[in-house]
Amino acid sequence: MCKQKQELFxxxxxxxxxxxKQLRLQTKAIISGDNNFGRFDCPIHEAxxxxxxxxxxxxxxxxNHACGFPFNxxxxxxxxxxx
Ligand SMILES: [Zn+2]
Numbered sequence: 001m002c003k004q005k006q007e008l009f010x011x012x013x014x015x016x017x018x019x020x021k022q023l024r025l026q027t028k029a030i031i032s033g034d035n036n037f038g039r040f041d042c043p044i045h046e047a048x049x050x051x052x053x054x055x056x057x058x059x060x061x062x063x064n065h066a067c068g069f070p071f072n073x074x075x076x077x078x079x080x081x082x083x
Contacts (some may be wrong), residue, residue, distance in 0.1 A: 002061075002067040005058070005065070009056070012054035012057075014054075015047065017040050019050075032036070
């Protein structure tokens with residue numbers, strides 16, 4: 001198992017968990033009638049960005065290093081084609 005790939009995957013997994021946590025908090029706020037649920041929009045946006053960046057870094061690595069398969073074929077084709 002490629003160590004760098006493992007680290008990049010853990011990074012992605014962490015970003016995914018952060019995003020899910022923020023979404024869960026916002027859903028909770030909406031359900032509880034909290035009118036200020038928009039305060040989660042910014043953290044959610046940031047978490048999405050981080051997740052996309054982490055996925056891109058992972059895919060670029062597995063493409064270049066040929067040590068695994070990318071997450072999203074459409075994204076990986078873009079990354080591999082850009083080489
Ligand atoms: Zn690798």
